[in-house]
Amino acid sequence: MKKGASRPPGPRRVTMQEVGRIAGVSQVTVSRALSDPSKVSPETLAKIMGAVEATGFVPNAIAGALASRKSRLVSALVPSITNVVYSSMVRAFSERLRDHGYQILLSETGFDPEDEEATVVAHLSRRPDAIMLTGIQHSPQVRRLLLAAGIPVVELWDVSDSPIDLCVGFHHVDAARAAAEFAIDRGYTHAATVTAGDERARRRQGGFAERFGRNSAVPVPDYDAGGPASIAAGREGFAALLAANDLRGGVIYCSSDILAHGVLIEARSHGLTIPGDIAVIGFGDQEFARHLDPALTTVRIDLPKLGQAAADAVLSRINGQTVASPVIDLRFDIIARASA
Amino acid sequence: MKKGASRPPGPRRVTMQEVGRIAGVSQVTVSRALSDPSKVSPETLAKIMGAVEATGFVPNAIAGALASRKSRLVSALVPSITNVVYSSMVRAFSERLRDHGYQILLSETGFDPEDEEATVVAHLSRRPDAIMLTGIQHSPQVRRLLLAAGIPVVELWDVSDSPIDLCVGFHHVDAARAAAEFAIDRGYTHAATVTAGDERARRRQGGFAERFGRNSAVPVPDYDAGGPASIAAGREGFAALLAANDLRGGVIYCSSDILAHGVLIEARSHGLTIPGDIAVIGFGDQEFARHLDPALTTVRIDLPKLGQAAADAVLSRINGQTVASPVIDLRFDIIARASA
DNA sequence: TTGTATGCGTTATCAT
DNA sequence: ATGATAACGCATACAA
Numbered sequence: 001m002k003k004g005a006s007r008p009p010g011p012r013r014v015t016m017q018e019v020g021r022i023a024g025v026s027q028v029t030v031s032r033a034l035s036d037p038s039k040v041s042p043e044t045l046a047k048i049m050g051a052v053e054a055t056g057f058v059p060n061a062i063a064g065a066l067a068s069r070k071s072r073l074v075s076a077l078v079p080s081i082t083n084v085v086y087s088s089m090v091r092a093f094s095e096r097l098r099d100h101g102y103q104i105l106l107s108e109t110g111f112d113p114e115d116e117e118a119t120v121v122a123h124l125s126r127r128p129d130a131i132m133l134t135g136i137q138h139s140p141q142v143r144r145l146l147l148a149a150g151i152p153v154v155e156l157w158d159v160s161d162s163p164i165d166l167c168v169g170f171h172h173v174d175a176a177r178a179a180a181e182f183a184i185d186r187g188y189t190h191a192a193t194v195t196a197g198d199e200r201a202r203r204r205q206g207g208f209a210e211r212f213g214r215n216s217a218v219p220v221p222d223y224d225a226g227g228p229a230s231i232a233a234g235r236e237g238f239a240a241l242l243a244a245n246d247l248r249g250g251v252i253y254c255s256s257d258i259l260a261h262g263v264l265i266e267a268r269s270h271g272l273t274i275p276g277d278i279a280v281i282g283f284g285d286q287e288f289a290r291h292l293d294p295a296l297t298t299v300r301i302d303l304p305k306l307g308q309a310a311a312d313a314v315l316s317r318i319n320g321q322t323v324a325s326p327v328i329d330l331r332f333d334i335i336a337r338a339s340a
Numbered sequence: 341m342k343k344g345a346s347r348p349p350g351p352r353r354v355t356m357q358e359v360g361r362i363a364g365v366s367q368v369t370v371s372r373a374l375s376d377p378s379k380v381s382p383e384t385l386a387k388i389m390g391a392v393e394a395t396g397f398v399p400n401a402i403a404g405a406l407a408s409r410k411s412r413l414v415s416a417l418v419p420s421i422t423n424v425v426y427s428s429m430v431r432a433f434s435e436r437l438r439d440h441g442y443q444i445l446l447s448e449t450g451f452d453p454e455d456e457e458a459t460v461v462a463h464l465s466r467r468p469d470a471i472m473l474t475g476i477q478h479s480p481q482v483r484r485l486l487l488a489a490g491i492p493v494v495e496l497w498d499v500s501d502s503p504i505d506l507c508v509g510f511h512h513v514d515a516a517r518a519a520a521e522f523a524i525d526r527g528y529t530h531a532a533t534v535t536a537g538d539e540r541a542r543r544r545q546g547g548f549a550e551r552f553g554r555n556s557a558v559p560v561p562d563y564d565a566g567g568p569a570s571i572a573a574g575r576e577g578f579a580a581l582l583a584a585n586d587l588r589g590g591v592i593y594c595s596s597d598i599l600a601h602g603v604l605i606e607a608r609s610h611g612l613t614i615p616g617d618i619a620v621i622g623f624g625d626q627e628f629a630r631h632l633d634p635a636l637t638t639v640r641i642d643l644p645k646l647g648q649a650a651a652d653a654v655l656s657r658i659n660g661q662t663v664a665s666p667v668i669d670l671r672f673d674i675i676a677r678a679s680a
Numbered sequence: 681t682t683g684t685a686t687g688c689g690t691t692a693t694c695a696t
Numbered sequence: 697a698t699g700a701t702a703a704c705g706c707a708t709a710c711a712a
Contacts, residue, residue: 013490015689026699031691041697056488061465062411063689065402066704070691073466082427091421091448098447103462106446107438108431122443125401148396150353231631265631288628291571291605355705366683371707381681403705406688 014055022051034059065127074314075105075123075131077116079198080228085256085284085303086134089156092307093132100315102129109134111198111228117142124149130314136160136167137199152317154310158200159329166317167327168310172200175299175332176207179253179281182297182334184215188251188279193222194237194259196229201255204283208253221245229255234262235269242270247278251340257282257289260296264339279340294338301332354395362391374399405467414654415445415463415471417456419538420568425596425624425643426474429496432647433472440655442469449474451538451568457482464489470654476500476507477539492657494650498540499669506657507667508650512540515639515672516547519593519621522637522674524555528591528619533562534577534599536569541595544623548593561585569595574602575609582610587618591680597622597629600636604679619680634678641672 016030023030025044033040033048040048051057065071074097078086094104105126107119116133120142123131130152136159138146146153146164153165160167183191191212195205202224209220221244223237234254241247254260260282264274272278274294282289285300309328316323356370363370365384373380373388380388391397405411414437418426434444445466447459456473460482463471470492476499478486486493486504493505500507523531531552535545542564549560561584563577574594581587594600600622604614612618614634622629625640649668656663 013689017689027690028692028700029698031689032698035691039697044697056484058461058464058485058489060406060467060689062402062405062467063704064691066400066406066706067689067691069704071402081421081431082424084422084424087422087427094446094448103466104446106434106444108434121398124398126443127400127402144396145398149398231628235631261628262631265633268633288571288601291575291602293605293608353705357705367706368684368708369682372682375707379681384681400705403688404707406690407705407707409688409707 013060014057016057016059019048019051019055019057022055023047069127071127071129072102073105073126073128074102075107075126075128077107077109077119077123077131077133079109079111079134081106081108083228084286085301086157088303089307089310092304093156093311094307096308096311097314113137113139113199117145120145129318130154132156132310132314135200136163138164152314154314156306156310159327163327165326166310166313166323168306168313168330169328170301170330170332172203173207175283175301176204176253177211178332178334179283179299180208180211182336183212183251183253183279183281183340186251186279186340188249188340190216190218190247190250191220191253192241192245192247192250193220193253193255194234194241194263195222195224195255196233196259197224197226198228201229204255205253212253225259229258231258231262231265234259234264235266236262238263238266239270242266249277251275251279251281253281255283257284257286257296257298260298260339261288261292264292264294264296275338275340281340285335289335290337292339297337297340298335299332300335302330306330353400354397355400356397359388359391359395359397362395363387409467411467411469412442413445413466413468414442415447415466415468417447417449417459417463417471417473419449419451419474421446421448423568424626425641426497428643429647429650432644433496433651434647436648436651437654453477453479453539457485460485469658470494472496472650472654475540476503478504492654494654496646496650499667503667505666506650506653506663508646508653508670509668510641510670510672512543513547515623515641516544516593517551518672518674519623519639520548520551522676523552523591523593523619523621523680526591526619526680528589528680530556530558530587530590531560531593532581532585532587532590533560533593533595534574534581534603535562535564535595536573536599537564537566538568541569544595545593552593565599569598571598571602571605574599574604575606576602578603578606579610582606589617591615591619591621593621595623597624597626597636597638600638600679601628601632604632604634604636615678615680621680625675629675630677632679637677637680638675639672640675642670646670 016027020027020030132154136155155167158169193205225233282296282298285298289296289298356367360367360370472494476495495507498509533545535541565573622636622638625638629636629638
């Protein structure tokens with residue numbers, strides 16, 4: 001049919017100049033009509049809109065951005081877009097910003113802070129009106145670049161004592177400590193952890209182990225998945241921990257619900273009952289957590305709220321309003337279910 | 341600390357002009373040095389790089405795009421970024437394009453084709469070098485806009501007889517028919533479906549029901565979730581179907597693995613065994629599918645491959661190469677596991 | 681190898 | 697209410 005077709009070059013793009021010619025007005029008038037119709041007489045407005053329709057004019061935002069020095073673009077850098085945790089935040093962030101006329105330039109940065117710089121430069125070259133990064137661990141060079149850019153910067157998914165600019169998130173160590181205290185309250189006397197290979201997950205692991213360790217005679221063994229969380233990693237982790245430790249009657253703290261799901265599955269495959277033989281605590285409260293059997297005890301973070309708060313902070317900065325507080329701690333909730 | 345701070349306006353942005361002044365060369369030379377270092381003498385290159393370092397110069401891609409009429413931007417429109425199906429494709433698509441110097445402008449379009457037009461216009465105003473859309477259902481006006489834009493357009497996640505330009509995906513009806521044939525081969529004599537509220541899911545449901553119906557005496561009842569797939573929706577769906585029909589010994593075809601997961605959970609809560617009492621087939625082969633108990637029989641789509649193929653098609657169009665075939669059918673695989 | 685002139689399609693500023 | 701003119705910061709064509 002269209003086999004082997006090489007597409008013809010599209011029609012020359014319509015400019016405001018041409019729309020103006022057709023409507024019998026100058027290019028500036030077209031610009032005004034489109035940006036603020038009230039600044040133009042009803043008759044000319046009608047003629048202009050007619051010409052716009054007729055030509056299928058689509059304004060060139062690149063030229064507009066160059067002239068106005070406002071790109072109406074906001075950058076978003078997240079470790080992974082397939083991870084619901086991040087994509088949920090990005091969704092809330094972008095929806096709020098889109099309502100205010102901004103578009104999102106999105107990039108995945110992976111979990112290696114080293115690669116971040118090139119991505120940041122690429123984004124800054126687009127002259128975004130603001131930029132959102134995940135986490136608070138950034139190289140000095142990245143911080144310098146961001147500071148020099150002179151735009152609002154929001155660090156998401158963590159809190160910091162020394163934010164680059166704005167910061168919206170929660171205290172990872174606190175969240176993990178709260179999980180540990182929950183486990184202690186429930187009477188578990190020993191614990192183990194399964195942790196994904198990212199810095200924040202490791203920080204949570206540290207918080208859990210430290211807090212739990214204060215109430216426990218035995219050390220808290222950890223399985224480091226090394227990579228992204230997955231059910232497979234959770235299963236491997238549990239199997240490995242089980243092989244090397246006496247887990248019975250203890251609790252497993254996982255750095256994400258996904259890992260916890262894997263732990264649940266693997267534990268069952270070993271004939272263990274939950275929470276009778278082994279208790280499990282996850283992190284994130286994804287949709288499936290409440291539907292697992294047993295339902296997963298976990299730590300809930302209000303993802304949409306994080307995204308929205310970040311967007312709101314950015315918007316007030318853009319609009320020159322003073323933000324009440326540059327760092328917003330949105331906390332977390334322990335969701336007690338049947339698994340622990 | 342920084343309480344109530346309103347951030348000072350960032351330092352004036354450095355231009356090639358200034359870099360040139362400092363390096364003792366003209367603006368064009370700086371431009372050349374950065375775009376193709378070999379076109380500049382080693383000494384001046386060194387001076388220029390020194391000035392770039394010293395000033396922290398970050399090129400203005402907006403100005404570059406305006407001048408060169410190439411934005412190095414590719415638009416991507418997907419229904420939802422929190423759905424792993426779409427985000428996996430987007431990841432593969434963007435990674436491949438990023439390797440070639442393109443950045444991704446991403447928007448969620450939801451599942452209502454009506455809202456698409458505004459989003460498309462917003463994207464086209466940024467003058468992307470190409471645009472990726474999900475699905476093949478687009479309003480005439482959207483098609484017109486896309487055609488007039490004169491850029492490569494790739495429709496992902498479906499195949500079409502009349503693509504706007506390029507098309508990479510698979511035959512939804514075929515995939516569903518294959519699932520139906522699989523079920524028939526396994527000897528199931530009656531079936532029901534649980535379907536999410538999007539057009540392609542509905543189309544698959546139709547394909548399954550039609551094909552299965554040809555080998556079955558009884559009709560195939562459907563539960564329409566009406567909205568996005570979720571475990572909760574799957575549970576509700578199964579409960580509703582069970583209340584109104586005799587499902588024993590039959591098979592449930594779900595429009596996604598998530599729904600199937602819900603069906604599995606609900607079925608078990610009703611004391612039913614799988615596949616003994618009820619068989620279940622999912623769609624998508626997400627990571628959890630193989631780990632469920634019983635492991636989920638499902639239809640696998642190679643998401644990364646779809647995204648890469650789309651990116652490759654776009655790249656060859658951009659580079660003026662003739663594409664072998666504008667529509668690429670990447671098919672699917674039936675993954676037989678324990679649930680059916 | 682380097683520089684000059686010009687244009688990309690808007691918005692901002694100043695007139696009328 | 698409308699228009700003329702000058703940026704915006706770079707790339708392209710051409711000249712030296």
